[in-house]
Amino acid sequence: QSVMTQPPSASGTPGQRVTISCSGSSSNIGTFYVYWYQQLPGTAPKLLIYKNNKRPSGVPDRFSGSKSGTSASLAISGLRSEDEADYYCAAWDDSLSGRVFGGGTKVTVL
Amino acid sequence: QVQLVESGGGVVQPGRSLRLSCAASGFTFNTYPMHWVRQAPGKGLEWVAVISYDGSEKYHADSVKGRITISRDNSKNTLYLQMNSLRAEDTAVYYCAREMTDHGGLDVWGQGTTVTVSS
16 A cells, blocks of 8 residues: 555546546655656556656646645646556655655546 | 666566666766666556665665665666565566656666566
């Protein structure tokens, strides 16, 4: 059981906006940056968001991140079929002295 | 091009040891912290360990402390994961990943190597 909680699934139709939440605590999200990773089926994870809301070059601006207190969220606007993947939040945790990942959210495009 | 290639995975009996390697190329390996992350079959990502750019600092997940150790050889541009006293729950795909020094994100990942612990 991860110390950061994500909903197991989320879905939307093409063009819709989907939001994924990540709930943590003061020892992780409340103090440290949040990162988001996308994992397409059968592939290695890919960095999607860093420092709460920054996108690496090449990541479409349809993906956006935000953080408030001990929670963070990832929004995907203009949902596309190729966005169907697992999404993970991550942060450093001071109590554990290590990185932690959320349990992951599977996004389905209906 | 920037690349990480893991090797050393396989099938091993419980209680035995295995060493994973991650060969880096296309970037200045000795300036980046490096991580191992694993993923059990059908499960989510689990962070395993991190090592500083020069190997002076290491942190391990509680689930592997005392059994699994991260190390690096900057002269060989290679990251390692020494896995001892292996358990069935260590069965997973193991990824190595580079940490960007200016923002902490894991921006380059290997393709993964599979470890199966079974009798």
